[in-house]
Every structure is written in structure tokens, then in C-alpha cells.
Amino acid sequence: MSMNGIERKHSKKREAILQIIRSTQSHPSARWVYEQLRPHIPDLSLGTVYRNINLFLEEGSVMSLGVVGGEERFDGCVTPHPHLICTSCGVVFDLPDDFPIDFSLVSIKLPNLEAPESPPLTGNQEQPSAGFLINYQKTLFYGICSRCMYTLKLQHHAVSI
Ligand SMILES: [Zn+2]
Numbered sequence: 001m002s003m004n005g006i007e008r009k010h011s012k013k014r015e016a017i018l019q020i021i022r023s024t025q026s027h028p029s030a031r032w033v034y035e036q037l038r039p040h041i042p043d044l045s046l047g048t049v050y051r052n053i054n055l056f057l058e059e060g061s062v063m064s065l066g067v068v069g070g071e072e073r074f075d076g077c078v079t080p081h082p083h084l085i086c087t088s089c090g091v092v093f094d095l096p097d098d099f100p101i102d103f104s105l106v107s108i109k110l111p112n113l114e115a116p117e118s119p120p121l122t123g124n125q126e127q128p129s130a131g132f133l134i135n136y137q138k139t140l141f142y143g144i145c146s147r148c149m150y151t152l153k154l155q156h157h158a159v160s161i
């Protein structure tokens with residue numbers, strides 16, 4: 001295969017991976033992406049999925065929600081929005097837009113914050129006027145989803161009968 005052919009094959013996989021992350025609201029793991037795509041791209045490897053996702057993270061086209069239930073989860077929607085995470089089954093929801101949380105904090109000048117045990121400023125450095133510049137925010141709420149709550153209730157019911 002020519003160099004161009006290999007390149008094309010790479011970018012085709014890359015596109016498919018990004019596409020599937022953007023097309024789902026499930027906030028998938030790399031393994032989930034791999035399992036969805038493997039029937040369509042037989043020579044796809046889990047390593048390729050990881051490599052491409054890392055690339056997307058670097059260029060900001062995908063964001064990470066951190067590890068949920070032992071697996072890192074990703075979001076194709078990179079506009080900051082809060083998440084609800086079920087600690088029982090690992091389902092991740094976007095918090096509805098009308099949920100009353102105030103994110104105006106981003107535009108507020110915060111007081112000077114000293115990191116614990118930070119070395120003192122040396123020389124004639126000027127003390128910064130604002131203590132922290134927020135570039136992005138990530139808000140995660142942990143709890144139990146309604147499905148798990150229902151299951152727990154059923155189990156509880158079964159035990160008490
Ligand atoms: Zn759950």
C-alpha cells in the first residue's frame with residue numbers, strides 16, 4: 001500500500017472514532033468505542049482507539065470525565081456542562097440546562113490564593129492581581145440514578161418480605 005493509502009486508512013479510523021464519540025450521549029469509554037466500531041473496521045485495535053482519543057484530548061475535540069467505575073470516560077461535547085454520575089452502575093448524564101447552578105464564577109476575580117507550601121516570590125516580581133485564572137471548569141455530581149434506586153428498592157423489598 002502506498003504511503004497515502006495508509007494515511008487515508010488512519011484518518012478514516014480517526015474520523016470514525018471521533019464520529020461515534022460525538023454521536024452518543026453515553027459518555028463512552030475507549031473500550032465501548034472499540035466494541036462499537038470493530039464490526040465495521042475489523043483491523044481496528046484498542047490501542048488505536050486509545051491513541052486517537054489521546055490525540056482528540058490534546059487538540060480539545062473530546063474531553064475526559066475522568067475514571068468512572070474503573071474506566072476513563074469521554075464526552076464529544078466540549079462545551080462546559082455539568083454531569084451526574086451514578087456510582088452504582090456508572091451511567092453518566094448531562095445535567096439538564098435548566099438545573100439551577102450558577103457558573104458565573106468564571107467571570108469573577110478571585111482573591112489571591114496561596115498554594116500551600118509554595119515558595120515565596122523572589123526578586124522584583126509583581127504580586128499578581130488576581131489569584132487564579134479559570135480556563136475551564138468540570139463539575140461532576142456523584143450519586144445513584146433512578147434505575148439503580150429502583151433496583152435497590154426492589155432488593156430491599158425482597159429482603160423484608
Ligand atoms: Zn445507576
Ligand SMILES: [Zn+2]
Binds near residue numbers: 027075077083093094
Ligand atoms: Zn456530557
